[in-house]
Amino acid sequence: MDIIIKIDDPVPLFAQLVAQIKQAVLGDKIAPGDALPSIRQLANDLDLNTKTVAKAYRLLERDGVIEAKGYRGTFVHPDAKVNSAVDLNEWALATLGNTVGTLREAGVTDSEIRIAFSRAMNNQKNKES
Amino acid sequence: MDIIIKIDDPVPLFAQLVAQIKQAVLGDKIAPGDALPSIRQLANDLDLNTKTVAKAYRLLERDGVIEAKGYRGTFVHPDAKVNSAVDLNEWALATLGNTVGTLREAGVTDSEIRIAFSRAMNNQKNKES
DNA sequence: ATATGTACCATGTGTAGTAATGGTACATGG
DNA sequence: CCATGTACCATTACTACACATGGTACATAT
Structure with missing residues (x-):
């Protein structure tokens, strides 16, 4: 996943994350069942605060794009592609x-x-x- | 018209004016056709800025409570009583x-x-x- | 001329909400 | 034990808007 966060972009960081992950789903770069990096992991990679990433994950789960399975990690939702299209x-x-x-x-x-x-x-x- | 404006009230000054004038109409203290004091006059009496009074008058006219007749002054609207009841x-x-x-x-x-x-x-x- | 409502320029103050940051703590179930 | 997501404490900077203020100017029609 090539996620690029622009800190000088007027679009909030968490929103950039959400948008790019949805795009990755729609572009078949990640498929249902795939594991996503943990919140702490992704925050470290992108040099973001864990809260910011957590916020993005929370929204993505509400939209049915990803599934949080507790200690097991976070995965792409079975209906991710359909749900990513709904705004x-x-x-x-x-x-x-x-x-x-x-x-x-x-x-x-x-x-x-x-x-x-x-x-x-x-x-x-x-x-x- | 006994209008009392409380500057330390959380309710905005123009809103106090609007409410009290509507109350005066509903309480038959002023009747359709009655002349209202001019914006400058009322602002002077109540120690308010003309803009503040003008704002109240503008809203009252939109609500059909008063009628501005240009240079002739402002008057209570014929249907003031009905219109004052609508919020x-x-x-x-x-x-x-x-x-x-x-x-x-x-x-x-x-x-x-x-x-x-x-x-x-x-x-x-x-x-x- | 006069007083009317109205419209435009502007400033200052206060409030509310967003976004992002940091740290700490917790239950979960392999 | 351990890494997971999650929830709570908090602060800082920023933006948008409401409210009220001030001054100036204008067309109106008696």
């Missing part, structure tokens, strides 16, 4: 875009939308008890 | 709350939701040309 963030963008559009049409100010959004994020945080 | 911000909060809830259930991170929201706000800005 949760783009869907979130589209969904929020619709809502924002509706509010804007109703005459709600951008500033008010931002404030309402901030409140919405904090409100629901306490809703799931 | 655009609460509706925005509820709408955004639903969207955020949906995204959260889908496993989207709060951080990712915020980023997607930020992009949604910037995207649509250029959409209406």
Whole structure:
């Protein structure tokens, strides 16, 4: 795996990692079942903090691209290729875009939308008890 | 109109103004057709900047609570009482709350939701040309 | 001329959230 | 024992935005 991290890139480091691993899956450079380097290993190789790599791995597992098997290490998910093609963030963008559009049409100010959004994020945080 | 502005209140000054004027309408202290003090006048009385008062008036006019008639001054809107009861911000909060809830259930991170929201706000800005 | 709402230039302060870093500690199951 | 992923404590730098302030300028129509 030729992973190249650019520290001066505006794209966050963990996001670069996520993107490149998804690309590796889509380009068949790694296949389901393949073992990935451990968090500590990869952090050492790429000269990153373990937290940064851990964050990328956490997101990749949520997206069904990799599978963490505890002490045994991390592996490429069986459905990795399909799941790599699905972009949760783009869907979130589209969904929020619709809502924002509706509010804007109703005459709600951008500033008010931002404030309402901030409140919405904090409100629901306490809703799931 | 007994308007009291508390500078040490966490509620923004312009928001205090908006709320109190709406309350004055709902409490029949001012009725449709009544003239409101000019922006400069009110800013002077309350010891506020004209911009702050202007912001409140702008929002009140959008909500159909008051009517700006240019050089003639500002007046209470004919449908002020009905329009004062509608809270655009609460509706925005509820709408955004639903969207955020949906995204959260889908496993989207709060951080990712915020980023997607930020992009949604910037995207649509250029959409209406 | 006058006072109206409105629009533009700008600055300062405070808050909130992101990204990345460091260190320490834990349960897991070969 | 040991390396795994994971979770907690924390700090630093940065960005974006809200709020409020100040000054200046403009078209309006009596």
